[in-house]
Amino acid sequence: MLTPSCGVSLSASGHCRWTLWAPKAAQVDLLLYGNAAEPLRLPMTRSVDGYHSCERTGVVAGQRYAFRLDGGPVRPDPASLWQPDGVHAPSAVWRPDAFRWTDAAWKCPPRSALAIYELHVGTFTPGGTFDDVIPRLADLVGLGVTAIELMPVGQFPGTRDWGYDGVYWYAAQNSYGGPDGLQRLVDACHAQGLAVILDVIYNHLGPEGNYLRDFGPYFTDRYDTPWGEALNYDGPDSEHVRRFVLNNVRYWLREFHLDGLRLDAVHAICDASPVHILADIQKTAAEVAAEQNREVLILAESNLNDVVLLDPADQGGYGLAGQWSDDFHHCVHALLTGERDGYYLDFDAPARQVVKAINDVFVYDGGFSPFRQRPHGRPAGDHPGDRFVISIQTHDQVGNRALGDRFGTLLTPPQQRLAAGLLLLSPYVPMLFMGEEYGETHPFPFFCDFGDEWLLEAVRRGRREEFADFAWTGELPDPGAPATFESAILSWSWPAGSVQAGLRNLYRDLLRLRKSLPALADYRHRRAALIETKRSNVLAIERGDIQHSGHRLWAALHLGGDPAAWSPPDWSECRVLLRSEETRYGGGGDSTAPEEAPLTPWEFVVFGSADYPVSRETNA
CATH class of the missing domain: 3.20.20.80 (Glycosidases)
Known part of the structure; x- marks a missing residue:
């Protein structure tokens, strides 16, 4: 079990040690609270570097305690492990190693996942x-x-x-x-x-x-x-x-x-x-x-x-x-x-700044920031x-x-x-x-x-x-x-057939794509470009490359204006994996529409060459 330089350490046998750093205090008293009207006062031993310590046996988890420095006001432990009665009340002894963990086989997913x-x-x-x-x-x-x-x-x-x-x-x-x-x-x-x-x-x-x-x-x-x-x-x-x-x-x-x-x-x-x-x-x-x-x-x-x-x-x-x-x-x-x-x-x-954020991480990587009135960031x-x-x-x-x-x-x-x-x-x-x-x-x-x-x-x-x-x-x-x-308490509600259920379906399918497609696991190879016309903007994103991830993926995202068409350079080798305005995502689109159908305002389409079975469930 961790023994902090400050705080409390309780063993399974009930032996307890308190340690406090208070370099300016000549005398610190440990106060133990029980059924008596007044707490038990135990003088602590001071070291040359300002640490005060005290030990006692027969202590159980939940024991309330506090400190008094040089006869001053009573204070909770700054390294308290448990404040069951709030920030101003005495601290409580707690044993971290009393819990029986069941996660011995657990491994954290890699950062890329x-x-x-x-x-x-x-x-x-x-x-x-x-x-x-x-x-x-x-x-x-x-x-x-x-x-x-x-x-x-x-x-x-x-x-x-x-x-x-x-x-x-x-x-x-x-x-x-x-x-x-x-x-x-x-x-x-x-x-x-x-x-x-x-x-x-x-x-x-x-x-x-x-x-x-x-x-x-x-x-x-x-x-x-x-x-x-x-x-x-x-x-x-x-x-x-x-x-x-x-x-x-x-x-x-x-x-x-x-x-x-x-x-x-x-x-x-x-x-x-x-x-x-x-x-x-x-x-x-x-x-x-x-x-x-x-x-x-x-x-x-x-x-x-x-x-x-x-x-x-x-x-x-x-x-x-x-x-x-x-x-x-x-x-x-x-x-x-x-x-x-x-x-x-x-x-x-x-x-245009979304394009830069995708290509370069930071929009402000050394350029002048009007809000700050100075250059900001670096590449x-x-x-x-x-x-x-x-x-x-x-x-x-x-x-x-x-x-x-x-x-x-x-x-x-x-x-x-x-x-x-x-x-x-x-x-x-x-x-x-x-x-x-x-x-x-x-x-x-x-x-x-x-x-x-x-x-x-x-x-x-x-x-x-x-x-x-x-x-x-x-x-x-x-x-x-x-x-x-x-x-602020969440409603935690997405009724079947609602816009909320459709949005959750979309999040679920996009997260599945991230897990399943090598191109979306490639964090180095990406390219974004903005296709601008007088009446619409389409953001085109390419992820992955054949040499490094063995797969490429394209997405076209409509950023407002009139309907607009866009297709990948290698259209003959691609198919549509997902259209955001399909009914299963809460939109009004037709899932049987031609794959080359123009994007409606704010719609996005994901194209890929992999045979990925996107879920056709109607509710998440």
Whole structure:
């Protein structure tokens, strides 16, 4: 079992050891809570480097405890593994190795086979717990998903939050089912053939219940982040802060058998150390992978368009497995909605920019960004497409809209189908946002559950100011209202014969194509071109090549205007694998129409030479 440099370790025999880093405290008392009116006080032993420790026998899981530094206020454990009573209450002892795993034969799919499904535990089901996710896993497998990505689950205030206000990095959210529930979920995912990636936040902590500054110099005022104090990764005593983070990486990977971590907003991590903390995170994950003879994926969210994240260490990079590319989302969104406010200002030629995103990964790879008023990004180099994660909807891109409205209400059904085609025919790793696959119409607005009314009002004010760059007016949903949270719970509904069922059929068949056709597994050979006329635009995509993948695939996607015709160069050797406007996908097209029939507005067609039996089921 992992013994962290800080935190609690409980053996099967009941022997327990607590360790705390509090370098400025001369005396720390461990407080154990039981049936007595007052907690039992145990003085801790201090080491020369500021670590305080205490041991006791006869301890059981669930034992509540806290710390008092130099006679000051009572504080929970900053490395708490379990906060069953919330962020301000005492911590609880927990034994990670008490769970009996059944996934010994599990192997994470390779990066090239990933199809990621992002979900928020609290709104994925009405119950909102880890255990409530499990009955829906079979539906995700049937859809063709190969991995789920959990939005952050570190303990946050209250019961309603996106997870980015977490203040206990080691403790799985109590209202989701705590650490026991998370272990059950991961084990169930592996039994169904699904990898699990966890979103973690190493750039800031939330405001409420954040007591880290009471214990040591975890933060620095030399940098700042949009969300709060920056972590001290390169100042005095930073080696202990880095150890705290790296042990957290080990903890999630070892004790929860996670297949990877998604690092939130790494562009907000400031570190001038000789070895960047991101490189150390990758090294730590690689060590765990080697110990356990398995693959671990470290994926980073970044808006910098800089492949230093992917470059190997001998080229000055951090060696991560993959990174986000938001440019793909932005130009697709601008194309389909016509929005040009905020950062969409940079995407005023979206059809051509979609072509560049497919061919070159980044739209902004050194060119001038009107939104930033400076050049932005650099070329992606020779990194293959499976090093980049793309999306057409995410919690950020949906939730950071004024109303949290999705494509299910923003776009017409043909446009939703086209967006699915752009995502799943792309030469990158696709990530779906929960409900996207059936055109969910419930919004996903920002919500939180702070107990401090002043803080809640500050959040409301901040949301209003955030939307000043966008052309959104009117009343915003109250982030602190239970109704705002409840509005985001998925309907999980696609009645037979409905547009929603048709869209889900389309996602399923496109995901099957990705698994079955060698050309769509070729992440290096692709070419996109825009065929422009006065009355229509058609995007032509070629994937794969005969020499490397033994197969080619073409797609023609109608980007608006009058009906238009397009066929592959080697038409005599091709057949239509899929037309998005067929009735089984919710469209009004005729499945018996000639294969060379013109594309209707927003329709796409996939051509291939392989004999692939696309499903003719009418419902997913």
